[in-house]
Every structure is written in structure tokens, then in C-alpha cells.
Amino acid sequence: MTTGRDAEEPYRVRTGAVWYLVDPTFPSAAIEPGDIVVVYPVSGDAVVAILGKRPGPDGPTWVFATQQGERFEVAANDIGTVHLATVDEIP
Numbered sequence: 001m002t003t004g005r006d007a008e009e010p011y012r013v014r015t016g017a018v019w020y021l022v023d024p025t026f027p028s029a030a031i032e033p034g035d036i037v038v039v040y041p042v043s044g045d046a047v048v049a050i051l052g053k054r055p056g057p058d059g060p061t062w063v064f065a066t067q068q069g070e071r072f073e074v075a076a077n078d079i080g081t082v083h084l085a086t087v088d089e090i091p
């Protein structure tokens with residue numbers, strides 16, 4: 001079964017009532033704080049989140065927020081990949 005984790009072309013995902021257009025070809029290094037992303041952990045389910053902070057000199061964790069504003073952190077070595085997403089206005 002193919003998942004978005006391995007996608008090579010844009011795809012759509014839905015969380016709740018909101019659809020997102022996801023672009024796996026957008027360089028993850030160019031994703032910036034405030035961008036909506038789909039986070040694929042090394043193991044477990046993907047989640048749509050807002051990027052807060054990438055790993056850096058002050059810590060080896062990614063910081064995200066849920067759409068409801070709840071902050072959470074994921075260790076850099078627990079992230080499989082991150083894809084850029086945008087709200088898809090087409091139902």
C-alpha cells in the first residue's frame with residue numbers, strides 16, 4: 001500500500017472537515033515556521049500540523065502546533081519526512 005510518505009506527486013488529505021493539498025516535491029529545507037505540514041513520523045500515523053520551529057543549535061527537536069493551537073515537539077530522529085500542505089478550497 002502506498003502512503004503519502006512515499007509520494008512523488010501532489011496529493012490530498014483530509015482531517016476533520018478540511019481538505020489539504022500536499023506537495024511532497026517542495027524541498028523540506030524550504031518549509032518555514034507558520035507553514036502547514038503533514039508530519040510523517042518514523043513510525044506511527046501522520047498528522048497535519050503547523051511548523052513552529054525546526055531543530056537547531058538550541059535543541060534537536062521539531063516544534064509544531066495542532067490546528068487548535070496545542071504545541072507539541074518531536075525529536076528530529078523520530079521524523080521520517082515532512083511535506084508542505086495548504087488548505088484545498090476544492091471540496
